[in-house]
């Protein structure tokens with residue numbers, strides 16, 4: 004589209020436009036409304052509904068405004084007798100086959116067809132013949148269908164093909180038989196699938212869990228941001244009688260455009276899960292008793308005092324969820340520091356933080372989310388944004404469609420929804436050396452040498468894929484190097500960060516970290532760290548990081564919205580640590596069985612939407628939201644709970660009148676923080692430079708004892724297992740993307756195991772998986788060539804695999 | 820002179836007799852008072868009395884939880900909660916009318932797409948405890964069951980004018 008400015012006239016008004024842009028866009032900008040069904044600004048133009056017919060001077064027939072390009076001097080009439088007549092005619096045709104079921108249709112009250120019918124429809128239909136009926140579809144647990152209502156605008160088809168990336172719906176048959184269908188009868192698999200609900204102008208596609216719950220006109224809408232990844236998508240939550248009923252996207256061109264991930268929309272279905280904590284609980288002699296807030300708080304404080312007297316302040320450690328609000332993270336950190344300890348951390352899923360001293364103020368994307376679209380060469384390291392930050396994937400996909408070379412260096416191959424320029428999957432213990440090889444290859448081309456600390460990492464000659472990646476990165480004008488969730492939880496994450504930052508620098512592009520959780524960045528700013536206070540000020544005392552805290556087996560733990568069996572890097576060690584602890588206080592929205600076993604006091608925490616707070620997304624943008632739903636039973640906002648604890652502990656400076664005061668304090672401190680993604684190339688910890696992930700026995704070989712094969716373990720947190728709320732959302736857990744606990748190995752590895760069956764998606768055999776001294780685990784085995792040989796892929800973050808410990812390591816596998 | 824004639828009139832009880840004449844006239848004319856509980860005044864088929872929810876002949880409740888009556892009610896007397904029933908249809912889980920709020924305007928009946936909520940001819944009812952003023956779905960449905968023949972007959976009479 005050219006940028007040439009032209010002047011056109013619509014309904015007698017002279018407006019400016021760009022030559023060649025769709026007429027409807029120019030009209031929208033000028034605030035002149037033209038009715039439409041099939042047109043959507045983020046989708047391709049098909050001009051199939053004909054609702055947007057307008058009269059253009061010297062055109063013999065009315066023209067569709069969405070498919071007519073603007074030309075200089077054009078004179079358009081959108082409401083002339085001819086245009087209105089055409090629009091009314093189209094409306095009458097559309098209504099011929101549309102059922103009259105507005106009263107039972109969930110779209111009623113927010114339906115584009117209803118609205119247009121009011122403006123352009125006839126009072127009484129002239130059509131007396133029978134209406135068409137269409138057999139219904141089953142699109143899975145997220146999207147309800149009533150295909151008789153479909154008006155064939157194909158927005159849903161185009162969305163799934165153009166934005167979500169898989170052609171999951173299509174128009175079958177033709178003429179009067181035309182119907183929108185999956186054809187295969189499979190449920191939708193896209194992580195963005197539910198956006199078709201908002202796109203569908205009629206009630207053919209509606210929100211399934213929300214079905215028949217409330218009417219559009221009785222809902223109150225509040226702005227909110229998503230808390231399930233580091234993107235911070237803009238949402239509107241709709242409440243009815245103080246309860247959140249549904250979530251819809253709120254447009255934000257710089258973050259999420261008009262889309263949200265299914266996770267953002269349906270996580271709220273977990274809000275009233277059966278194990279939601281209703282009131283404070285105190286454990287006495289191994290029995291749980293419900294208690295009032297005062298009683299529970301004093302029990303919590305009494306325990307902390309006991310530990311302070313018995314073991315000193317260093318015996319206290321706080322693990323705060325990285326999706327807690329900035330204010331909660333700040334207060335949690337301050338309470339622990341005021342007690343004299345510095346054991347506080349929010350990096351629960353990270354195992355290597357040895358570069359923390361020289362790290363930038365917070366993990367930063369290196370630019371804005373929208374800028375990712377402009378990239379022309381992208382290297383993704385240990386990342387699958389499609390499941391980790393779905394809306395980052397959307398930007399990358401846009402870049403790829405515009406010709407960007409996107410490369411992935413990771414631990415397995417994934418189902419990308421665009422063509423990758425390079426995909427290289429290596430066993431976890433080789434990730435560092437492969438990345439070093441990319442750096443080396445870049446260095447060779449740029450006549451630069453790897454810094455001392457990183458030298459010697461490549462196992463020998465630089466591999467072919469590494470060379471190709473380096474070449475493509477250099478060829479790009481706007482290269483981007485991104486480190487994803489799997490790299491961040493790798494046991495040598497610090498080395499990966501150093502190398503990736505170096506590669507970013509040498510390729511002349513930018514380097515960024517994709518934040519895993521809503522406040523992965525905010526936690527750094529808030530000072531929920533063992534070595535830094537708010538705004539990155541150095542901490543007077545040095546505390547233990549999350550994983551070290553778990554290994555140190557402290558006598559007292561304070562947990563904020565943490566489910567140890569899911570949320571910690573090493574759930575096995577966490578379980579052991581919490582079991583031996585004298586006193587565990589859990590501030591939590593939910594009380595899982597395991598949490599009930601290890602905790603001594605449970606304080607109910609206001610969940611998503613019930614508490615005000617701030618989130619800092621991966622691009623460093625601060626977004627504050629209000630609490631919009633009434634609190635659930637006795638649950639209270641986290642910042643109040645921390646203030647109450649502080650006051651009972653007689654700590655100074657926690658008398659905040661409201662959350663705004665807390666926020667102002669943090670914002671004031673962080674005023675001068677400059678985002679940066681410069682990581683030190685000089686690594687401090689010596690262990691980090693050893694090329695194989697510190698594993699003792701070489702994986703991939705049959706080991707001495709038994710018939711088992713020792714393999715390298717790798718895994719990522721599945722898309723619907725990231726936080727307590729998502730894990731409790733029934734519809735998400737029933738969807739095809741829900742986590743399946745299984746061991747996936749390469750065909751070569753399967754042969755080693757003595758299993759000689761072909762690659763399938765379905766598990767047919769079971770294997771016994773044994774990690775270190777833990778109890779063995781029996782898992783179904785899936786054979787897939789997406790996994791590098793010598794590796795077994797077992798998803799992380801699932802309670803059922805907790806005994807295997809960290810996501811990475813070595814395990815012995817034996818066929819059953 | 821005047822005082823004398825007045826004196827005569829009152830002495831001869833003229834005013835009293837005049838009054839008695841009126842009494843006497845009504846004493847022998849036809850009585851118009853109805854013996855209320857036993858006798859009722861005739862009502863128009865459009866009479867707007869107590870609310871009721873109707874069923875179809877097969878016993879299925881008519882209401883489809885569209886909530887139009889709830890939103891149209893000027894007195895905000897109606898409260899509805901809806902869900903998907905096991906058979907997949909849209910139904911109410913709660914349908915309550917606060918009879919103290921209701922102003923018997925009949926808007927709910929006008930708005931109902933399936934002739935479910937109706938105003939019956941019933942105009943006499945009491946509530947003895949404060950909570951009784953709120954009628955639930957069961958009570959409203961049983962009102963409908965009880966007066967269905969009358970309700971149906973009234974709608975039939977009115978049909979040509981709608």
Ligand code: SF4
Pocket residue numbers: 152153154155156157158159160183202203204205207208
């Ligand atoms: S289902 Fe909805 S979005 Fe899809 S073609 Fe039909 S009307 Fe359009």
Ligand code: SF4
Pocket residue numbers: 891892893894895896897916920921922923924925926927928
């Ligand atoms: S008759 Fe009028 S006031 Fe009474 S419930 Fe119906 S709409 Fe409300």
Ligand code: SF4
Pocket residue numbers: 881882883884885886887888889899927930931932933934935936
């Ligand atoms: S009574 Fe009628 S108007 Fe009211 S919710 Fe039921 S169907 Fe809708």
Ligand code: FES
Pocket residue numbers: 038039040041042049050051052053054055056067068069070
């Ligand atoms: S909006 Fe133009 S034809 Fe559909």
